[in-house]
Amino acid sequence: MTGTLTAVDRVMAEIDAATDEMVDFTVGMLRIPTVNPPGDAYVECAEFIGRRLESFGFEVDYPVAEGRPEHTPSHPRMNVIGLRQGRSMRPLVHLNGHFDVVPAGDGWTVDPFGGLVRDGRIYGRGSCDMKAGITAAMYAAEAIRRAGVELHGSIEVSGTVDEESGGFAGMAYLAEQGRLSAERTDAVIITEPTDTDRIYIGHRGVYWFEVTTRGRIAHGSMPFLGVNAISQMGVILEEIRQRLLPALKSRTTDVPVMPPDARHATLNINAIAGGQAVDGIQTPCVADICRAIFDRRFLAEEGFESTRAEIVELLERAALESPELVYELRDLMIVHPTHTPDGASVVSALQQSVQAVLGRPAVLAASPGTYDQKHVDRIAGVPNCVAYGPGMLDLAHQPDEYCVIDDMVQCTKVLALSLLSLTASK
Numbered sequence: 001m002t003g004t005l006t007a008v009d010r011v012m013a014e015i016d017a018a019t020d021e022m023v024d025f026t027v028g029m030l031r032i033p034t035v036n037p038p039g040d041a042y043v044e045c046a047e048f049i050g051r052r053l054e055s056f057g058f059e060v061d062y063p064v065a066e067g068r069p070e071h072t073p074s075h076p077r078m079n080v081i082g083l084r085q086g087r088s089m090r091p092l093v094h095l096n097g098h099f100d101v102v103p104a105g106d107g108w109t110v111d112p113f114g115g116l117v118r119d120g121r122i123y124g125r126g127s128c129d130m131k132a133g134i135t136a137a138m139y140a141a142e143a144i145r146r147a148g149v150e151l152h153g154s155i156e157v158s159g160t161v162d163e164e165s166g167g168f169a170g171m172a173y174l175a176e177q178g179r180l181s182a183e184r185t186d187a188v189i190i191t192e193p194t195d196t197d198r199i200y201i202g203h204r205g206v207y208w209f210e211v212t213t214r215g216r217i218a219h220g221s222m223p224f225l226g227v228n229a230i231s232q233m234g235v236i237l238e239e240i241r242q243r244l245l246p247a248l249k250s251r252t253t254d255v256p257v258m259p260p261d262a263r264h265a266t267l268n269i270n271a272i273a274g275g276q277a278v279d280g281i282q283t284p285c286v287a288d289i290c291r292a293i294f295d296r297r298f299l300a301e302e303g304f305e306s307t308r309a310e311i312v313e314l315l316e317r318a319a320l321e322s323p324e325l326v327y328e329l330r331d332l333m334i335v336h337p338t339h340t341p342d343g344a345s346v347v348s349a350l351q352q353s354v355q356a357v358l359g360r361p362a363v364l365a366a367s368p369g370t371y372d373q374k375h376v377d378r379i380a381g382v383p384n385c386v387a388y389g390p391g392m393l394d395l396a397h398q399p400d401e402y403c404v405i406d407d408m409v410q411c412t413k414v415l416a417l418s419l420l421s422l423t424a425s426k
């Protein structure tokens, strides 16, 4: 017995006492440059996490995404997953973080892979998105053990690959293998950066598509003898600008997407290429091909079918306007929106814990972009899933990315409290 301290007090005290250890562990992960693409140093990082999980009493294994095309001898797709059983297997709460990071990019004033700790912050690519979140998940579980609190249910912690490129060899793979499933998993918390007090309950949908226009080549001095594919793409772009974009802006979802501007449907032109290569030697030719890639983010209320139908209609209308227009539409990627159901236990557990630790109510939000919740929901069939973790979402993918150490500690406490309530007997 530890005097009159309650179990919760003891767990909170263990987290405070472990702060330096948590910083060191995060720095250790940041120094492993798990850059994706191409997917560097995954084995090293998976084993770094796995060794620590083992020392925390987890049974650890390393699912490798055999058979996925991105899993190659030079860039193996290795995940790590640890299970610590309580008195009973269920309820089982799964905490997940991806350990891949986007490339550093330009504009850094510190070493992106140096793990600098300064002014209460940990700097480095992946500090907020989302290696600090992995630390928070692991130490939330460990603080419970150090405090001598025996749980009824069980805790699973995973570190997964490739979230930044769709998560197919990571969370999707674990779900396909049945490592996460409605038959064994009761709740999932993905510790992505959510600004400490936000709980992400889903995301908008994605429709990436490619449009190709085809013209007819002719001598550039007599363009009237050919059909210019770039000009034809211009007709489509003009349709988008004049009619589609205002329509998208006028649609607003009831889902609390943050930032609020992302509550509207959106479309981004990702890429365009037509005619001769700009840096190549030029010859006088009418461009006979033009290709463009579009990124349409759709609302739960729109759904995918009507989103795609609207694009088909737009192309047909452009073809009426310009009888010479010849085009092809190709679907590149479709992600359906996800939304954690009202009344989900993982949401109420986190809400209560945020209130208890931070002294203010949690904000329920949805994400403009997608994250691994889609795989948990659609493949594993576990809708009782949210994202909650340390770090400011705005700093993700930016130069001089950092995580505030205090935020990491607070989030760890929120996660630990939530684990205590979610693993209580059903």
Ligand SMILES: [Zn+2]
Residues within 6 Å of the ligand: 098, 129, 130, 163, 192, 193
């Ligand atoms: Zn992330």
